Amino acid sequence: MMLTGAQIFVRVLIEQGVDTMFGYPGGSVLNLYDELYKAQDQITHIMTAHEQGAAHAADGYARATGRTGVVLATSGPGATNLVTGIATAYMDSVPMVAFTGNVGTNLIGKDSFQEVYITGITMPITKHNFVVRHVEELADTMREAFRIAQTGRKGPVLVDIPKDVTSARAEYTPAPAFRPAPPSTEYDPIAVRQAAEIINRAKRPIIYFGGGTHTNGGRTYLQELIHKADIPATHTLMAAGVLSYGDPMNLGILGMHGNFTSNKAVDEADVVVAIGTRFSDRVALNTKSFAHNATIVQIDIDPAEVSKNVPVGHSVVGDAAVILSAMLPYIQPARHEEWWAQIHEWQANDFHPQDHDDRMMPHQIIGTCCELAGPDAVYVTDVGQHQMWAAQYIKHVKERGFLTSGGLGTMGFGYGAALGAQAALGRETPVVMMTGDGSFHMNMNEACTAVSYNLPVVTVIFNNQVLGMVRQWQTAFYGKRYSSTDPHRQTNYVKVAEGFGLKGYHCENLEQFKAAFAEALASHKPAWIECVINKDEKVLPMIPAGGTIEDMMMS
DSSP states (O other): OEEEHHHHHHHHHHHTTOOEEEEEOOGGGHHHHHHHHHTTTTOEEEEOSSHHHHHHHHHHHHHHHSSOEEEEEOSTHHHHTTHHHHHHHHHTTOOEEEEEEEOOTTTTTTTOTTOOOHHHHHGGGSSEEEEOOSGGGHHHHHHHHHHHHHSSSOOEEEEEEEHHHHHSEEEOOOOOOOOOOOOOOOOOHHHHHHHHHHHHHOSSEEEEEOGGGGSTTHHHHHHHHHHHHTOOEEEOGGGTTSSOTTOTTEEEEOSTTSOHHHHHHHHHOSEEEEESOOOOTTTSSSTTTTTTTSEEEEEESOGGGTTSSSOOSEEEESOHHHHHHHHGGGOOOOOOHHHHHHHHHHHHTSOOOOOOSSSOOHHHHHHHHHHHHOTTOEEEEOSSHHHHHHHHHSOOOSTTOEEOOOSSOOTTHHHHHHHHHHHHHOTTSOEEEEEEHHHHTTTGGGHHHHHHTTOOOEEEEEEOSSOHHHHHHHHHHSTTOOTTOOOOOOOOHHHHHHHHTSEEEEESSHHHHHHHHHHHHHHTSOEEEEEEOOTTOOOOSBOOTTOOGGGOBOO
16 A cells, blocks of 8 residues: 555554654654554654653663663754663663654755754664665664664664655555564573583682573573572672562672672682673773682673673673573582571671661662562662662562663663653552652653653652762762762752642651652652752762772771
């Protein structure tokens, strides 16, 4: 059948199973929005306050579900406002397809109104990107974008569509939706057996796992390996929830703000099995000394990650779930009693925050959230001290229950991502967004989106009236010269919340917070809860950048 490019655009979205997307209209995409209007019974379009919020919402949708997030923006500033969100998804391997409009093909390259070379701008931060020059190419290009986003190491893809392509006509032939193929079963069986042999010989093994274990049932095989071989495990920020908080094999987070036990165990281990993780500089702070006593076995789907940051002794390239399932038959049941005795000794002397009745403590606020929101809640963070407190103290019990910007560290990520997660999971799933006053000022405008679409995200604001993480570094390393970390803002969060049309709360003690949080959850409406905390509260422990376990700061 002959259809316009705009009609083809919507048909392919439906064909690919897209039921929710995020965006902001503009001149170059008016034809697309006209067709989306006609298809609103099949595709829910959520218009955010800002295109960056839309990109983060598509990202949050994808992280919460594993499905591909979709975002649409107009040309020029609409497209460039997506860039931070695309980069965030790229760094954390999140499947997303971003569609941008552009000026007509006859105007490209002439500095036309609202024209940018968005494919050039985003080339380093996408798995692939496309410019559709002819309407006949549109359907297959879109299908390829969805395939690339979900194949292998996942990530964002951008498709740029000039306006005249959306009005031109071409033959449209329906095609089946792309369904991610089962993970490639290709791997080196000798390398798998050799990895198992290294694990079987270990006296002080530890597993260090990352976000790559979220996919294709990796969690199940990881748990089997850990319990069969009696191996303690530690994880990156991106892998929170893969192992339950209450699992005795779970030592917690590793790296700069990881606990002493997990960092010490990696330092003393004789074998480190790294699964689905890339040894980022927030984990391997000093690459020369990281796991210096150990043989490192790296399992990763991306061969480019092998020995990229830390040299490894042995590697297996492939999907984590496939490799682990192939390895399990070669793993011998084991008990490492002496190793566990040492670990328990470290745990007894690890850093433990103190409760207080006279001031709000971050770990108590987070503990209250976990207690009241229940095990099905999804937690989303911005970036800063609150993010690290959340990673340390949320009692993670499920996969895809902790959404945060890890690789890029994007302040302003949280509200958009929380709205995307809420839209994906439905209003009955509690979504709690944790933010700091610094991060929140970057995206509080998305409150209007929460209200317009009745997305009942509960936002907990850790308000210390400073840029807390930067100030913590200035305290430790810059002689307490607090340059530009106290913005002297006088924001009244309760009044601003009311101006947006939602309920705001101000809390100065834990009892006030408990009452406010319970009421906000029960309302099933979006709400903000401001928690006043001391500006000198620190994220501890902390290993300085480039440091080792010997440099860990406990106070």
